[in-house]
Amino acid sequence: MLVGRRAFLLSSATLPMLTIPAAAQRGAGLPASARPFPLSAVRLRPSDYARAVEVNKAYLMRLSPDRLLHNFHVFAGLPAKAPVYGGWESDTIAGHTLGHYLSALALMHAQTGCGDCATRADYIIGELARCQAAHGDGYVAGFSRKRKDGSIVNGKEIFPEIMRGDIRSGGFDLNGCWVPYYNWHKLYTGLFDVIDHIGPNARAMAIAVALGGYIERVFAALGDDQVQVMLACEYGGLNESFAELHARTGDARWLRLAERIYDRRMLDPLTQKRDQLANFHANTQVPKLIGLSRLHEITGKPEQATAARFFWEQVVRHHSYVIGGNADREYFSAPDTIAQHITEQTCESCNTYNMLKLTRHLFAWEPDGALFDFYERAHLNHIMAHQEPVDGGFTYMMPLMSGAKREYSARDGEEFWCCVGTGMESHAKHGESIFWTGDDTLIVNLYIPADAQWAARGATLGLDTGYPFTGDATLTFTTLDRPGNFPVALRVPGWAKTHEVLVNGRPVDAASAGGYAIVTRRWKAGDRVTIRLPLDLRIEPTPGDAQTVAVLRGPLVLAGDLGRADGTWDKPDPSMVGDDLIAAFAPVAPQEAQYATQGIVRPGDLTFVPFYRQYDRRSAVYFKRFSDAEWKTEEAAFLAEQARQRELATRQVDVMHLGEMQPERDHQLTSEISYALVYRGRNGRDARSGGFFEFTMAVKPGPLLLQATYWGDERKRSFDILVDNQRIATQTLDADRPGSFFDVDYPIPEALTKGKTRVKVRFVPHDRNSAGPVFGVRLFAAKRGTPA
Structure with a gap:
């Protein structure tokens, strides 16, 4: 079972693991499984989320498909239509952005109805088909190879070497190519997203099948041990790609290949519920578990689900920062040691993008509100901080060290980091996880202002809320062609000490199960159900170090404002001194979640604001907490180090x-x-x-x-x-x-x-x-x- 609700409360791993019997959940109206509303059925109302989508749409429209296609054309022997982009697109990982771009266009089309996005996606698929036909063997790619003499050539030349058994595999390099299988995973995801979110596309499927044939021949030439050597190079979620190809074609060869793409060194311990994540590159691993999750949905093999669930529990409870992100310098540290890793290199944004995908799989199997407590935390505090909200650039890392500033990609994009690619997708789909359904239950998981179409009931829904700045959210059945008796489940966040539910303005006694307040009645058009949640301030300790703390208000991580990002920060890290810290916070603008401290912060008091909105400011998120006596010792140690440096x-x-x-x-x-x-x-x-x-x-x-x-x-x-x-x-x-x-x-x-x-x-x-x-x-x- 997944971690229970109250065990997850603060992600501080200080509470025992609890479980909630699935039968008890279902008996109260929570379904055995669930599925999200289609993204195309959800439209965002004005909010920071809707703004992020519009800024991202403008960013996508500024990009040139032909520049992203440059290497695909050249390596297929076709004339390039535009010069290649710079940054990573001019390196040996070139081409990975195109897969992300296809996904982003498809998601944006679904989220907003953007016709230009669909037109661009169709054009790109046409060009990919031309490139694949020019190769003549199913191959299509944009990645290159750096030879030992330093020359850059078509990455295709590594595969005959590999098939002969000449495999030179490192963490990110395979025979001179930078993560080629990871690159192909992005392309596959883009092709499938076009089909799912724009519409059936025979050319996209043909590209996927033909490329699968090429990759299958490479794997077929290798023994199992050789495959393991090759898989030491990051391969993204290529296992997911072939599981998905099998699900769409029914061809068993793709399932066999998907199950062969299995990194024993990483995944075997997880199937045995052993946390050996320390010193593993974090984002290399998360897609492997997403792939195992997709395989479990096809095969039903329990060990695949065991690994995915255990990985999620360990990462969320023992390896994640307060904003929901994980990893320092892209790597996991030992469990419960993140207080030693609060740096400007924390929380690679791709990791959180992928952890949210994994969370959706687990929730679909067995709804549990604790999953969406994490989802909300990471989505609100990390993903929403990931985008620069004026020009649409993206961060690679989300720095949590006091005084660090966020570095965003350029307006017109020349860096093309991995996190630029996932950023294009993340901010095209903010409506994807608000509404879920199963067994005729309507589930509201995220309180984001939106309208939605619930096809099964012929319903138009409206979700009106100022959350996370206000604690009320009201769901209205604007239309309901098929009224009837069914449950509506509203998530009660684990941090909420109390909650109140009203139907048409009157309080009701809602059932409780799995982290939800559930109202079952005969619903009709015009009915409204409201949930009220207290947005109290609280101090949250860090897993493994109760003296390192952060401040939250409801779902929001608050940060001390340290000034403009274009200034400098050369002061000691702020600390908190005192016994009752919350009592020293006074509201400044509570409607914007802004507070000021009085007498507890050293060297001086601070204004606290929502972390995700600090895109052009320097922040303090984590604070060492001291008694008055401990603080005097800390000052003495600092002075001693200054004396050593002078000598x-x-x-x-x-x-x-x-x-x-x-x-x-x-x-x-x-x-x-x-x-x-x-x-x-x-x-x-x-x-x-x-x-x-x-x-x-x-x-x-x-x-x-x-x-x-x-x-x-x-x-x-x-x-x-x-x-x-x-x-x-x-x-x-x-x-x-x-x-x-x-x-x-x-x-x-x-x-x-x-x-x-x-x-x-x-x-x-x-x-x-x-x-x-x-x-x-x-x-x-x-x-x-x-x-x-």
């Missing part, structure tokens, strides 16, 4: 700020397969297998120490450090100092610096390793007595 500064000869443009130019940095990055407010740089980075540093006579800074929770890796091409140290990082940055000093033999004013420092990863990330390098005069 180091007196001995400093040179400093290299890695990852910063001007210092890297000043120090003549050169590199290959190396990337600048920012993590926990620090700039840094790493080098991947086969690469390096090198720079010059000033030296002076006498014994010297080279000091490098690392993060203490890195997955295992090893690399060499060279000075003027002579190795002075080998460094291994293996998560042995979790939760902090640390410095390592490397003595430099005086013979390497004698008579010189500058030396070259080089970081080189060992094979199949990375070097760093290194968060700065300093060169010091050694203290007296330090061995050289």
